Amino acid sequence: MSQKTNSLKQLALQKFKKNFWGVLSFYFIALVGLISIFAYVFAPDNSQYANQMHLAIHSKQPGFKVQMLTIPSKITMNQSLIDRVFFGRKNTNTEVPISEYTITEDELVYKEFASDGLQGAEKELKLNIFPNNSPKEYIEHKTFLFGTDKYGRDLLSRVLVGARISFFIGFVAVLISLIIGVTLGSIAGYFGGKIDALIMWIINVTWSIPTLLLVIAITLALGKGFWQVFIAVGLTMWVEVARVVRGQIISTKEMQYVTAARALGYNDFRIITKHILPNIMAPVIVISAANFAAAILIESGLSFLGIGAQPPMASWGAMIKDHYNYIILGKPYLAVIPGLCIMSLVMAFMLIGNALRDAFDVKS
Amino acid sequence: MNSILKVNNLNIAFGINEVIHNISYHLNKNEILGIVGESGSGKSVSSLAILGLLPKKISKITNGSILYNGDDLTQLNSKAFQKIRGLKIAMIFQEPMSSLNPSMACGDQVEEILLQHSNLSKKQVKEETLTLFEKVKLPQPERVFNAYPHEISGGQKQRVMIAMAIACKPDILIADEPTTALDVTVQKDIITLLKDLQAQTKMSIIFITHDLALISEIAHRVLVMYKGEIVEQGEVETIFKNPEHNYTKALINSRPTLKTRLKILPTIQDFLNDSISDEIITPAERQKHHKKLYSKPPLLEVINVEKEYLTKSGWFTKPQHFKAVNNVSFKLYEGETLGLVGESGCGKSTLGNAILQLDKATTGSILYKGTDITKLSKKETRVLRKEIQIIFQDPYSSLNPRIPVGEAILEPMKVHNLFNSDVERKAQVIEILNKVGLSEDYYNRYPHEFSGGQRQRIGIARTIALQPKLIVCDESVSALDISVQAQVLNLLNTLKIDFGFTYIFISHDLAVVKYMSDQLLVMNQGKIEELGDADIIYSDPEKEYTKKLIHAIPKGL
Numbered sequence: 008m009s010q011k012t013n014s015l016k017q018l019a020l021q022k023f024k025k026n027f028w029g030v031l032s033f034y035f036i037a038l039v040g041l042i043s044i045f046a047y048v049f050a051p052d053n054s055q056y057a058n059q060m061h062l063a064i065h066s067k068q069p070g071f072k073v074q075m076l077t078i079p080s081k082i083t084m085n086q087s088l089i090d091r092v093f094f095g096r097k098n099t100n101t102e103v104p105i106s107e108y109t110i111t112e113d114e115l116v117y118k119e120f121a122s123d124g125l126q127g128a129e130k131e132l133k134l135n136i137f138p139n140n141s142p143k144e145y146i147e148h149k150t151f152l153f154g155t156d157k158y159g160r161d162l163l164s165r166v167l168v169g170a171r172i173s174f175f176i177g178f179v180a181v182l183i184s185l186i187i188g189v190t191l192g193s194i195a196g197y198f199g200g201k202i203d204a205l206i207m208w209i210i211n212v213t214w215s216i217p218t219l220l221l222v223i224a225i226t227l228a229l230g231k232g233f234w235q236v237f238i239a240v241g242l243t244m245w246v247e248v249a250r251v252v253r254g255q256i257i258s259t260k261e262m263q264y265v266t267a268a269r270a271l272g273y274n275d276f277r278i279i280t281k282h283i284l285p286n287i288m289a290p291v292i293v294i295s296a297a298n299f300a301a302a303i304l305i306e307s308g309l310s311f312l313g314i315g316a317q318p319p320m321a322s323w324g325a326m327i328k329d330h331y332n333y334i335i336l337g338k339p340y341l342a343v344i345p346g347l348c349i350m351s352l353v354m355a356f357m358l359i360g361n362a363l364r365d366a367f368d369v370k371s
Numbered sequence: 372m373n374s375i376l377k378v379n380n381l382n383i384a385f386g387i388n389e390v391i392h393n394i395s396y397h398l399n400k401n402e403i404l405g406i407v408g409e410s411g412s413g414k415s416v417s418s419l420a421i422l423g424l425l426p427k428k429i430s431k432i433t434n435g436s437i438l439y440n441g442d443d444l445t446q447l448n449s450k451a452f453q454k455i456r457g458l459k460i461a462m463i464f465q466e467p468m469s470s471l472n473p474s475m476a477c478g479d480q481v482e483e484i485l486l487q488h489s490n491l492s493k494k495q496v497k498e499e500t501l502t503l504f505e506k507v508k509l510p511q512p513e514r515v516f517n518a519y520p521h522e523i524s525g526g527q528k529q530r531v532m533i534a535m536a537i538a539c540k541p542d543i544l545i546a547d548e549p550t551t552a553l554d555v556t557v558q559k560d561i562i563t564l565l566k567d568l569q570a571q572t573k574m575s576i577i578f579i580t581h582d583l584a585l586i587s588e589i590a591h592r593v594l595v596m597y598k599g600e601i602v603e604q605g606e607v608e609t610i611f612k613n614p615e616h617n618y619t620k621a622l623i624n625s626r627p628t629l630k631t632r633l634k635i636l637p638t639i640q641d642f643l644n645d646s647i648s649d650e651i652i653t654p655a656e657r658q659k660h661h662k663k664l665y666s667k668p669p670l671l672e673v674i675n676v677e678k679e680y681l682t683k684s685g686w687f688t689k690p691q692h693f694k695a696v697n698n699v700s701f702k703l704y705e706g707e708t709l710g711l712v713g714e715s716g717c718g719k720s721t722l723g724n725a726i727l728q729l730d731k732a733t734t735g736s737i738l739y740k741g742t743d744i745t746k747l748s749k750k751e752t753r754v755l756r757k758e759i760q761i762i763f764q765d766p767y768s769s770l771n772p773r774i775p776v777g778e779a780i781l782e783p784m785k786v787h788n789l790f791n792s793d794v795e796r797k798a799q800v801i802e803i804l805n806k807v808g809l810s811e812d813y814y815n816r817y818p819h820e821f822s823g824g825q826r827q828r829i830g831i832a833r834t835i836a837l838q839p840k841l842i843v844c845d846e847s848v849s850a851l852d853i854s855v856q857a858q859v860l861n862l863l864n865t866l867k868i869d870f871g872f873t874y875i876f877i878s879h880d881l882a883v884v885k886y887m888s889d890q891l892l893v894m895n896q897g898k899i900e901e902l903g904d905a906d907i908i909y910s911d912p913e914k915e916y917t918k919k920l921i922h923a924i925p926k927g928l
Contacts, residue, residue, distance in 0.1 A: 014817050015772055263769035267830075268725055269785040271837065272756030281782075285773040 029362025114157025188248025196256030289367030296360030478516030499633030627886030676735035710888030766826035777814030824855035
């Protein structure tokens with residue numbers, strides 16, 4: 008006899024695999040996930056927060072090329088490889104965009120880059136500050152694929168590093184919302200009565216406060232910053248999860264296999280965790296995907312308002328905030344590129360949520 | 372040329388899966404044609420095809436024709452169908468609860484059909500509706516006219532449905548299991564009504580059911596369907612007196628009869644293998660057995676148990692008390708089967724739940740082996756669960772869909788610390804699976820991979836895994852097909868002998884209860900109507916209610 012088993016989970020997975028947009032979104036999200044983890048490996052500017060500024064070449068168009076002179080710093084940083092890969096190089100080298108240079112016996116003479124037809128100042132450097140007295144290795148052509156922002160930082164690197172915030176905020180917020188929401192929702196739904204009334208009251212109160220206001224309140228209470236936003240968004244999202252879980256549990260509770268579990272003498276914890284929760288995971292997963300997308304949007308909104316991630320940290324929302332007035336100044340790409348990033352990631356999560364919902368729908 | 376509807380070589384497929392194989396039959400004018408078969412035999416699908424109600428996307432009529440007065444119904448478009456549906460061919464469905472629109476008054480729903488299909492004025496339509504309600508013998512037609520579906524009973528709803536169906540005086544009425552969801556006494560009334568209406572209007576009726584005895588009371592001619600084919604068709608008398616096909620024979624005989632008590636009920640397999648045992652339990656044997664049973668002290672004693680529900684209708688009105696179980700007392704002896712019978716809403720399931728401690732009784736005490744189990748703490752109750760178990764009605768919802776069946780049977784043993792290790796438990800699970808007639812290959816399969824009968828066996832396996840003493844069977848075979856029902860009843864009896872179980876057998880089906888039980892308890896509106904030996908109650912009922920109940924059972928030919 009065949010030993011093959013078809014659990015509902017596997018059936019749902021098979022169905023999901025057939026959904027083109029779902030699978031595409033899944034790969035896109037996986038790609039963004041990888042990028043956000045290894046952002047500093049991919050980014051051309053791997054300094055911490057991609058924060059290498061060159062004010063002379065601020066807000067240049069995508070594909071801008073320039074010669075770049077790196078002046079090595081005398082301070083040497085002792086940074087481990089892991090630290091550098093995951094958190095960026097704590098760089099102290101100075102980078103100077105130049106238009107031309109000559110090397111004399113003991114000096115490097117270069118002309119600073121200046122845009123809009125201006126002449127840059129000519130400066131000279133002693134050759135002995137370069138190792139081996141050869142400055143050639145320190146002068147190279149640099150291309151800014153996405154152009155530069157208003158501080159002359161590489162926009163591509165900022166976008167890559169900024170993906171990390173967007174991605175992790177979704178992750179942490181969904182995790183927090185699941186822990187609180189599933190726990191409270193199950194307790195309310197399973198036990199009912201006064202406990203249910205109390206939890207529903209908390210839910211309704213939290214629900215009635217506009218999300219953005221609540222996040223602002225929480226950020227103010229916990230202080231500004233990266234982690235505070237994560238927690239704040241998570242604390243506002245559990246409400247939705249709790250409501251869905253509660254509703255699902257109330258209807259699943261009436262199923263005969265739950266009565267059967269009670270008749271077999273299982274305790275409440277076992278019934279909830281082993282017999283009810285696995286059966287209501289589908290809507291919870293779907294709402295988590297939507298929450299993921301919503302968290303990204305809320306974070307962008309908060310960063311745009313200036314209470315999200317703080318400079319110099321790169322965040323898509325903050326990038327739009329920095330550059331939205333360039334939209335009418337003929338340099339829309341500075342705001343449009345991070346905007347497109349937010350849109351595509353949110354859309355991927357929405358599509359994956361839809362695909363999951365279809366896959367979990369066992370009826371058809 | 373007497374036939375009004377002719378089905379020729381009809382084939383219907385769902386996707387690539389053919390469900391109806393080449394069936395042909397005809398319906399005469401002024402005739403009731405019964406279609407009988409088990410679930411999945413294609414009896415409903417073939418009749419939905421007549422009205423063009425098959426789900427368009429997934430199903431297809433691959434071959435054949437349905438001729439109604441010479442027109443081929445399979446070729447009609449949906450516009451043309453609208454002129455036939457309701458007007459020429461009408462249908463009544465199984466669930467009166469869900470086939471009436473809950474937000475419209477009953478009268479309006481009937482009027483709607485008349486307005487759609489006739490040229491009568493509003494006033495005439497109302498008069499017509501009231502005559503229809505009188506015709507279907509609804510009490511107080513004026514009240515029902517303005518009532519919403521939740522305000523009238525199930526039987527009355529079905530009558531409204533029938534009124535809607537016959538409103539336009541159709542030539543053909545298709546009744547798809549119209550009485551399955553109803554109590555036997557109501558079923559009898561509806562059947563009589565349909566017969567009267569047919570005699571009055573001379574329309575043709577296609578009556579679909581799984582109940583052979585019922586069809587023998589109403590139909591003139593019968594089709595027997597099995598796995599998408601018609602295995603036999605002919606006059607009622609011939610089909611019932613001289614069935615030719617083995618399947619028909621099995622269908623007629625696998626239902627417990629009211630006259631004799633067979634040791635083992637024959638199943639379809641028995642008919643195919645020709646291995647029917649017709650051993651019966653004689654009254655003498657039964658008496659001897661009972662004497663032994665009742666000499667011991669009772670295992671369970673139910674004393675003056677009451678269960679009260681509060682219904683609150685408004686903020687300022689006093690909550691109303693409703694006694695679902697009212698002052699019930701009885702004794703249950705080890706090794707016996709107590710049959711608990713009554714119509715829906717009589718409190719039999721509530722009583723079962725009170726004994727199981729799933730729903731605490733309001734007052735009264737339940738003594739199990741001398742201790743009052745209503746006063747046990749939550750923890751002690753959990754220990755008691757090992758002793759008193761339940762087998763559920765619906766094999767589809769009583770198993771957790773995400774747990775493989777082997778695990779589901781093993782889990783209760785683990786929770787109650789039976790046996791020392793999982794290896795031992797697993798061996799025990801496989802033994803139990805074999806006991807209920809399933810092989811150990813099924814261990815890792817999920818519930819949705821099994822048929823209804825198999826699932827019910829798994830449910831039974833999970834119940835007996837705890838080696839309980841007392842098992843409450845709450846409508847355990849009601850959702851099963853007749854042939855499967857016989858298998859499960861046989862299994863329950865074998866297990867009883869092997870393990871020495873005591874059963875409380877709850878059912879609305881008197882024939883089944885009588886076959887299974889030693890003692891019989893008839894409940895009505897929360898009270899005990901009659902209590903005594905099953906055979907005696909059946910042959911010599913004392914109360915009017917019991918008489919009515921027994922009288923309403925379709926007897927068959």
